[in-house]
Amino acid sequence: MIKRYHSNKTLSKIVTTDSVVYLAGQVADDTTQDVKDQTRQILAKVDKLLAEVGSDKSKLLSVIIWLADIDEKDAMNEAWFEWIAPENTPARACVESRLARPEIRVEMKIEAAR
Secondary structure: OOEEEEEOOOOEEEEEOOOEEEEEEEOOOOOOOOHHHHHHHHHHHHHHHHHHOOOOHHHEEEEEEEEOOHHHHHHHHHHHHHHOOHHHOOEEEEEEOOOOOOOOOEEEEEEEEO
């Protein structure tokens, strides 16, 4: 069964099946912060959204990360390494992309098991 959460006419923030959780692209709420702090904000949101549907970061399957500037990858990774346990690393891609607004430094798309 497919369930959708926090939906509007454009997207659902969370979509679940019996076994998989899909999160829409997540960005920081306070985009005045640097990429490391924006990443921390995103990861806190991911924790909250996954918990809402009975999952957590230990069940990550795949993460796609878009950076406005790939030269900020090391700073983003510092926050990532603080958050993820080495035994739970998902399949991951990280690319440079122009994001929706110039002040957004990083966006993440998450898939996790339930």
